[in-house]
Amino acid sequence: MMLRSCCRPLERCFARRGGGGGSDGLLWHSDLKPHASGDYSIAAVQANSNMEDQSQVYTSPSATYVGIYDGHGGPEASRFVNKHLFPFMHKFASEQGGLSVDVIKKAFNATEEEFWHLVKRSLQVKPQIASVGSCCLVGAISNEVLYVANLGDSRAVLGRKANQDKRKSVIAERLSTDHNVKVEEVRKEVEALHPDDSQIVMFARGCWRIKGIIQVLATIWLPF
Template sequence: MVSATIRRIVSPCWRPSEGEISSRHGDASGRANGLLWYKDSGRHANGEFSMAVIQANNLLEDQSQLESGPLSLTEGNPQGTFVGIYDGHGGPEAARFVNDRLFNNIKKFTSENNGMSADVINKAFLATEEEFLSLVEKLWLHKPPIASVGSCCLIGIICSGELYIANAGDSRAVLGRLDEAMKEIKAIQLSVEHNASHASVREELHSLHPNDPQIVVMKHQVWRVKGLIQISRSIGDAYLKKAEFNKAPLLAKFRLSEPFDQPILKAEPAILVQKLCPQDQFLILASDGLWEQMSNQEAVDIVQSCPRNVGF
């Protein structure tokens, strides 16, 4: 698995590790080279991995995470691999919070439901959202900008031969699959970006807010939700989830002229579940910073060209 950027930037350095692993960018197990942070490639429960991130802003707002081992809090429940890409905006708080809480909530609900499922993932996203909004409620009068902090969230889970992809925001998961007839690796996109630039997202917003003709507007040649933000799903962004956070002392540029009685943005992820097959070679999970620079197939070709063991 590859996250955040591609191995064209990170030289392949295979160092297999044993047992459970927990890798989060920014910890001591990774390496820094200027604005690049990367984790040397190693082993997880289902294959090899590498992680990398390039800092684009003065303050690093993003997080990435890989956990390999038990996916629940109780014995006898499944082992697997969890990967998270958390693309923060407005500040680092939401992405850091998700990095700390989402996987723990996945394990909690997996234990309570005696196994992994799409419902478990959905519950974990919503629980993480509620926890963060509770934090905002405690802090926002003294720290108003916390109400405008949010994070896109993309996760991938491999468990018992099943692949789970869950996305809220505009990150993307792409599968590299062997086309046996053509003898080449094809890119298969597994997630859809929740970005107002897509007509389907604008249609969804209009259907959810039929009485609001300004739910999506063109601003500076970009489609934006309420003229403020491009994404339609996230964790955080409390100022567009609850009206009580969309008022002073929040900065005026974030405040809407009219009150709202239902969340404008959603935290529910879009979830895909499918069985892995022998032709599935690798996954790429990355934020929009990567996909704005290259196509799915270009990214797959780069990963395929790097030395590695084949398959998950």
């Protein structure tokens, strides 16, 4: 499991993906809603006939959590993360006196461990569950600090207003690091973690893939 986290002073943040509010074909959106530090809106575009992705927003007077879970191979992993990750974050934050990088890491680890238990219990009756996975992207605002954590290659971007040539524009600032084996650094890390498997990363169908099948390193993914 790989986790990248960053902390920075709170700036205006725009969430992406979600559901509710309205729809237009395979597009869902919600209107602006208030949270502890401003307003938020969410939207989603369905790419497959079976919606494998999940998203959620939790708001309270002291904190705001946003989660985006890009499922693959089926919806089971993303739905599981959607149900369990935020409760673990709330539990560990309560035990440790507030949100922190350590709290988020513990919540990610606990969610993955619980999913492993589910897979082991279900494998005989539902073997397909061993091949599902989900990327995981979380943004959390607490005490005027923005935390961003991700597994997989879903990307967090901060939109910052800027004035250029007397025109109002928005500059996109990348806040997370993609975990995808098309990135050489990630590819080398995967190879180092599996020194006895010469085919852990293969060049197939025009790009680098894990086992020649998938590019992304996901939140929940069982070894081959």
